[in-house]
Amino acid sequence: MDVKQIQELIRFVAKAGVTEVSLEQGDFKITIKTQGEERAPQAVHQVYQVPAQAAAPAPVAAPAAPAAIPAAVDNTITIKSPMIGTFYQKPSPDKDPFVKVGDKINKGQVVCVIEAMKLFNEIEAEVSGTIVKILVNDSSPVEYDQPLFVIEP
Amino acid sequence: MDSIFIGKNYTFLVSTDSTNTRLKELLKLENVLEGTVISAGFQTDGRGQRGATWESKADENILLSILLHPKFLSIQQQFLLSQAIAIAVQKFINYYLKDQVVKIKWPNDIFVGNKKIAGMLIENILEANFIKYSIVGIGINIKQLEVLPTATSLKLESNMEYDHKQLEKDLFYFIEKEYLLLRSGAYAIIKETYLNSLLGFNEVRKFYITQSEQEMLGKILGVLDNGMLTIKDDSSGIHHTFDLKEIKFL
Numbered sequence: 589m590d591v592k593q594i595q596e597l598i599r600f601v602a603k604a605g606v607t608e609v610s611l612e613q614g615d616f617k618i619t620i621k622t623q624g625e626e627r628a629p630q631a632v633h634q635v636y637q638v639p640a641q642a643a644a645p646a647p648v649a650a651p652a653a654p655a656a657i658p659a660a661v662d663n664t665i666t667i668k669s670p671m672i673g674t675f676y677q678k679p680s681p682d683k684d685p686f687v688k689v690g691d692k693i694n695k696g697q698v699v700c701v702i703e704a705m706k707l708f709n710e711i712e713a714e715v716s717g718t719i720v721k722i723l724v725n726d727s728s729p730v731e732y733d734q735p736l737f738v739i740e741p
Numbered sequence: 742m743d744s745i746f747i748g749k750n751y752t753f754l755v756s757t758d759s760t761n762t763r764l765k766e767l768l769k770l771e772n773v774l775e776g777t778v779i780s781a782g783f784q785t786d787g788r789g790q791r792g793a794t795w796e797s798k799a800d801e802n803i804l805l806s807i808l809l810h811p812k813f814l815s816i817q818q819q820f821l822l823s824q825a826i827a828i829a830v831q832k833f834i835n836y837y838l839k840d841q842v843v844k845i846k847w848p849n850d851i852f853v854g855n856k857k858i859a860g861m862l863i864e865n866i867l868e869a870n871f872i873k874y875s876i877v878g879i880g881i882n883i884k885q886l887e888v889l890p891t892a893t894s895l896k897l898e899s900n901m902e903y904d905h906k907q908l909e910k911d912l913f914y915f916i917e918k919e920y921l922l923l924r925s926g927a928y929a930i931i932k933e934t935y936l937n938s939l940l941g942f943n944e945v946r947k948f949y950i951t952q953s954e955q956e957m958l959g960k961i962l963g964v965l966d967n968g969m970l971t972i973k974d975d976s977s978g979i980h981h982t983f984d985l986k987e988i989k990f991l
Binding site: 670671672704705706707708709710711712 | 816817819820822823848849861862863864865866867870967968969984985
């Protein structure tokens, strides 16, 4: 869902006169509450809470709302290098890579090896998900904290 | 000489792909005790440094992997483990070849004179900022008589016969001793012992610099915590620091 769709949703909620709308699409959740509501806000676990600007029946453009929305509506997770070394995508040069873009991976699965001084470190995925991007080329040097993979949980 | 925990849980395979791979596979299936050893008579996919295979014939060498749990080491301290194991293997070889010059060739090969007798490959499995498991793969040439001109074996050096099981037992003792020293936090002792066992330490010798494609006469002054080698250029007096692929010993 992009910013424009969220704006539209806010307008829709404002027009409809409802107090609260929750929407879920895959891993993306949004809850919009109007200020007219008397109840104390519930502790709902959600990614974003966008307050609708007004409950008035008149068409409201919700002018301030977009600014309140974080720019990146992004739920991906980045695996970073825990050390300086050389990044290897394969267990050995003649083998298949540990993971490819589009692969479903499980938490704890080895995604790459980082070598420094003949010590080979297996890097495990901290979450389950799908590999969206591989940010480093095989056999290239990596810095501490350098992003290696983008995963969509 | 007996070890307390290394080699107490021991498996010998007549032939396997690689003992490191076997140990890693075992780790996926069950909880493996620290000190567990998988040894092989022959490896079809034994590995030296990335891509380089470890040449061996059946039952001529020690080919084994030891599982350690060095949780006390952070990722940044892992070179200490490599140093401790290299010291142990150097001491083990020196125990059998008392009259020869046995040294560690940076970072962790073992040399008798200018010939390689042993090597290792350490694989770590990380957890947060620490080393959860280390699979220490060691290869030592024992009976091999046909070796490369740059290699040697215990038998070639001594002309003696060795009992494989006894050699392994002694090796476990030496490794355990250094590992326990490491676990006790005696890092300064390990670094000092390593440096004093290092081939070319404080001696002028010839190196090849990969980047400039030039030879250099220099003296090894030390090794940084991350394992990088510091060499003083003999002609200019300038200190240089080298990573593994940036320099060769000539």
